Amino acid sequence: MGPVRRRSRMVSAVTLMTTLSLASACTGEGEPSELRVVSTSAPATVWVDGARRLSTPAELPLAPGRHQVVLVAPAGDSANGGYFIRRESVELAAGATREMRVDLAREKKVVDTSSTPNPAESGSWSRVRPWPVIAVNAHLLPNGKVLSWEEGEAGFNPSAGEITGFSRAAVWDPATDRFTDVRNNTTNVFAGGHAFLPDGRLLVTGGQSIRNLRAPRGTPHTNIFDYRSNRWKRVENMAAGRWYPTSTTLANGEVLTVGGNNDQGITNQDVQVWKTTGGWRYIGKRKMSLYPGMFQAPNGEVFYAGPRAETAFLNPTTGAWRAGPYNRLIRPDNIKTVPSVMYDGVVLTVGGGNIGSQGGFAAASEAESVDLNEPAPQWRRAAPMANPRRHHNATLLPDRTVLVSGGQREGYNEHPIEAAGVRPAELYNPATDRWSTLSSLQVPRGYHSTATLLPDGRILVAGTGNGAAEDQYNAQIFSPPYLYKGPRPRIASAPKRVDYGEQFSVQTPDSSRIANVRLIRLGSTTHGFDMNTRLNTLSFESASDELEVTGPPSGKVAPPGHYMLFVLDRRGVPSVARIISVGAAAGR
Numbered sequence: 166m167g168p169v170r171r172r173s174r175m176v177s178a179v180t181l182m183t184t185l186s187l188a189s190a191c192t193g194e195g196e197p198s199e200l201r202v203v204s205t206s207a208p209a210t211v212w213v214d215g216a217r218r219l220s221t222p223a224e225l226p227l228a229p230g231r232h233q234v235v236l237v238a239p240a241g242d243s244a245n246g247g248y249f250i251r252r253e254s255v256e257l258a259a260g261a262t263r264e265m266r267v268d269l270a271r272e273k274k275v276v277d278t279s280s281t282p283n284p285a286e287s288g289s290w291s292r293v294r295p296w297p298v299i300a301v302n303a304h305l306l307p308n309g310k311v312l313s314w315e316e317g318e319a320g321f322n323p324s325a326g327e328i329t330g331f332s333r334a335a336v337w338d339p340a341t342d343r344f345t346d347v348r349n350n351t352t353n354v355f356a357g358g359h360a361f362l363p364d365g366r367l368l369v370t371g372g373q374s375i376r377n378l379r380a381p382r383g384t385p386h387t388n389i390f391d392y393r394s395n396r397w398k399r400v401e402n403m404a405a406g407r408w409y410p411t412s413t414t415l416a417n418g419e420v421l422t423v424g425g426n427n428d429q430g431i432t433n434q435d436v437q438v439w440k441t442t443g444g445w446r447y448i449g450k451r452k453m454s455l456y457p458g459m460f461q462a463p464n465g466e467v468f469y470a471g472p473r474a475e476t477a478f479l480n481p482t483t484g485a486w487r488a489g490p491y492n493r494l495i496r497p498d499n500i501k502t503v504p505s506v507m508y509d510g511v512v513l514t515v516g517g518g519n520i521g522s523q524g525g526f527a528a529a530s531e532a533e534s535v536d537l538n539e540p541a542p543q544w545r546r547a548a549p550m551a552n553p554r555r556h557h558n559a560t561l562l563p564d565r566t567v568l569v570s571g572g573q574r575e576g577y578n579e580h581p582i583e584a585a586g587v588r589p590a591e592l593y594n595p596a597t598d599r600w601s602t603l604s605s606l607q608v609p610r611g612y613h614s615t616a617t618l619l620p621d622g623r624i625l626v627a628g629t630g631n632g633a634a635e636d637q638y639n640a641q642i643f644s645p646p647y648l649y650k651g652p653r654p655r656i657a658s659a660p661k662r663v664d665y666g667e668q669f670s671v672q673t674p675d676s677s678r679i680a681n682v683r684l685i686r687l688g689s690t691t692h693g694f695d696m697n698t699r700l701n702t703l704s705f706e707s708a709s710d711e712l713e714v715t716g717p718p719s720g721k722v723a724p725p726g727h728y729m730l731f732v733l734d735r736r737g738v739p740s741v742a743r744i745i746s747v748g749a750a751a752g753r
């Protein structure tokens with residue numbers, strides 16, 4: 166066969182050799198004027214820059230003249246079965262042409278090991294689809310789009326007299342399936358903390374300044390990403406760097422930031438708060454874990470849930486700490502990477518790594534919960550998962566269950582996860598204290614993977630790699646069993662803004678069969694911890710074609726900002742969510 170032009174995305178086969186031919190011209194910043202696939206090989210779908218099919222132009226050049234090509238041969242199209250995934254960087258001067266020869270037989274093959282279970286019991290995974298960045302950090306924006314980014318590079322800016330950085334970042338629009346390049350040109354925001362401000366902008370604290378795995382160093386940069394303009398803005402620096410901090414939106418709309426390593430590679434002990442008027446205030450010191458699990462608690466304090474056995478409560482006004490319940494069930498020694506989530510004031514922690522003797526790196530299957538609504542909260546053992554996991558994600562779903570995806574049974578960050586990866590998802594129902602095992606991932610996800618609940622009730626699972634395991638420039642989207650249990654209730658209209666304690670009406674033709682109304686705060690996840698999400702069940706009364714719903718009582722149970730509003734029927738089938746802002750200070 167001769168050259169196939171961009172318009173065609175499938176090429177037919179005679180041998181196992183595919184040639185990619187890239188030609189660069191003056192069509193934009195390093196964008197190839199033409200990408201041809203010369204193929205006499207097994208069928209392949211070719212994506213340019215990991216984002217787009219061959220039939221559309223490249224959108225995310227790495228840098229002027231530098232491009233990525235991701236090659237994916239879907240299982241059904243390949244004689245050998247399985248998926249071939251490969252990422253290639255191609256340097257191209259303007260007007261230059263370059264050929265890539267790809268031997269499909271030698272590419273990495275990811276075999277689909279899942280059977281075809283009943284999706285009403287096990288849910289289902291989408292096909293593996295390319296993603297333009299490694300989604301180490303992922304965030305659902307107030308406009309329903311998803312922002313994700315990966316590790317970038319650091320450099321020294323002599324004129325500014327400081328270390329600067331760069332991150333590749335993209336915004337995905339699920340409605341159009343298009344990506345927008347939103348790179349950050351001043352900070353490597355990988356390794357930062359993040360939480361949404363009441364107006365829906367994302368506050369990003371710190372990031373990586375110098376990569377030194379013995380003592381990684383944090384940057385003091387503070388960035389704000391504005392979903393309305395897709396722009397980053399540098400704001401007031403922190404007093405010291407932060408690498409792996411946690412940021413938490415507080416009841417009054419301020420954002421607490423703790424933990425992580427500073428610019429010298431040692432623990433940053435500052436306890437600091439981003440004010441609603443902008444800028445930082447400092448409220449003392451405490452030595453914290455990397456990416457500590459922090460939650461605004463219903464009593465007004467902030468709960469430090471671990472990952473270590475020691476827990477604590479912080480008064481975010483005075484900076485005073487008091488001891489919390491000791492988590493003694495698991496966590497025998499230096500446990501790490503324990504996802505925690507909060508639903509209706511209950512914190513659940515699931516699994517974690519470094520179990521057993523030092524260097525063993527086995528993972529735990531145990532789960533525990535603590536109800537912060539009680540006057541003297543205590544940890545209680547929950548049923549264990551079927552699989553031990555570390556580097557997994559726990560995601561709150563609108564039916565008040567918790568989806569656990571990915572993770573590995575053993576091994577540290579760089580451990581190959583092809584064998585150690587846990588492919589089946591698991592779902593925890595706190596109402597019954599039971600886990601069920603769901604369908605399996607095709608690509609195992611471990612360190613630096615993320616999971617993000619979408620307004621349509623599906624979960625975007627992406628990432629893995631970026632200095633750990635193997636880079637995964639791809640994603641899979643999970644449809645939970647609740648999407649296969651009958652017609653979805655529908656929200657016809659809902660207010661854009663709701664105040665604390667306010668009664669508001671939600672129009673729905675399905676009012677007679679609505680059993681629950683819930684809010685889920687937008688996800689903002691990295692390293693297995695979602696710093697922003699929480700779930701609130703709201704009280705309501707049904708009327709004809711509408712629900713009279715009462716907003717959450719205060720910022721202590723629902724910090725101001727954007728939430729997905731779901732209505733659910735008696736079988737737990739959720740509507741598509743409306744994204745609304747909650748709290749007097751919310752929205753602009």
Ligand SMILES: [Cu+2]
Pocket residue numbers: 613692
């Ligand atoms: Cu990391």
